Amino acid sequence: MQSQAKRELLALYEEPDQAADAVERLHSAGFDDNDIEILSSTPYPEGAFGEGHTKHRLFAFPFAGAACGMAVGIAWIVGAQVSLPIITGGKPIVAVPAIIQILYEGTLLGAVLFTVLGVLFESRLPDGVGLYDDRISEGYIGISVMARERRLPDAQIALEEASPIDLLSKEGSLMHAPGTT
């Protein structure tokens, strides 16, 4: 099953246009957006390199957190009111206007905590992308592609045709002397 294993290539480009060209060539070579990752030290507008819409689920986390927080809030206030029932101003023991601020507080707390957890989760912690190069943080743009062994030459050709300054695999530079990992 050696041919089924995926390997990663990382090309570094000086100019954003070259990186966009590389993405286009990878698409033409049959690679889809799930195989391609763009790395940069500055956020480019989504789609600037011709890549597809990056999906994330961060917005689901606050909803889940809010639901959990509200449930805890309801348990807190209903439990407290029922365990020590004091009728205030003839109102029911558990009256919605009286508990709304506790529910708000619980809901907000849950939403905030889950959002923070969501950011950690969506940042792919504890692991991130495989290959990396410090030149990306110096302003070069990295295009990483995951390809099956038999498709690796196609990926390499597509990346090289866009004139990278370096092309890296797990073993080191495929273009010139290694100095990077």
Add this chain to the structure above:
Amino acid sequence: MIAPEAAGLKLSLRPPYRPQALNISLNQAGIALLAALGLLGIVMYVVKLITAWGDRAEWAYPTVVLMFILSTATAAPLIAYASRMAKGYWALPLRRVAALYAVPSLLSFVLLIPIMASLPPLEGRSNLWFGFSAGAPFLTDALALAILLLTGMALLWFSAVPDLAGPPSRVRAMGRWQRLLYLNWSGTARQWKVLRAANLTLGAFYLMGYAFVHMLLTTDLGQSLLPGWRSGIFPVYSAVTGIQAGIAITLLTAALMRRFSPEAGRFVGDEQASALGKILVAATLMWFYFFWSDFLLIWYARLPSEVAAMQVTVAITYILPFVLTAVLMFALPLGLLIFNKVRQSLSLIAGVSALIVVGILFDRIRFFVAPMANPSPFGHAMHELPAPYWPNALDILFIIGFIGLMFAVFVYAASRIPVLNGWEMRQGSMLRKERTFMKTHVLVIGKPD
């Protein structure tokens, strides 16, 4: 056109412009003064803890400081959120400055604990909690403030990661927990997208938390301790005037940054003054709108208990702080800000901002000293107007020291975290270009998101 500072339009992407934290030293006179004031604040806080634990009147002026912090430092990060939400590129050099105020905001929690501990039981006085016995108001208020502060710190943390992380090899060499703090940052498109979404989501929660905390604290530390004071407008007044002071403190900081930090100051100028100046005028008008809405109802209804409360905070007992507030937060700022020249000059608008920051201190005095110092907070009406409770020497030292501590903590935070949001500024530089249009210059702005 109020042109942006030229430096902000020409940022290098390769190598990427990386902002630096402030370079401070105790040999600098201003820093030494702030450090001394901060030390004074810590000493005065400890003195209060030892000598006045549980004595509500003794915590009246610390409550003023608490509400001052909540209305200045805690309000400032809203500018970062609002400008991101509205895609206001003019605010790029101010977003980190505003977000950094989340750090001194933490001091509000330190103040809240002894203040809440000095409050009388809820039974027998007006309150928000309708007999809820499981932790109100101590736990509920502390939790609400903690949520707000946590959100502010998360906003600062996430937005600072790309500037602090450095090259991927550095992040990869870190231990597991440290890598977690740096979000395992490598700059993938997904990470950038998540970061932007997190900034907007948490910013919205920050706004929700800010309004909620103002509602709780203005009630538990204000209205519920002064019988007869019943206002649904006051919490909103407190939140909105807090935003006014938050804008003011951000402008003041920007002007100081331009004056004392040549590296960061070259990005800050009249563009920021002009844009924030318009919002400041609106917020200044809102001061009058909410004050008048509150005042007119009570003046017209003539309910004796409500009139008495208004006499305490406005007309008789604390008339001096009220007049100072009206002049410093409304009359003078409005009179000055209607002139374009003032609104469009960072130096001039910083002067107006200083008036507002001083004014809000007097505003919080007139609202929170009387309730905290009121010996009889029970019942539904005051039988007679309380005498004014003026600060003694310790209170004055506390106010000066703790506010000094707030600014000292801000400066310390700015010496650890860059005062500019490098990645947003680089993106802004990429998407904003000055172009010649016929015989003039225009700014062409790209707003892709």
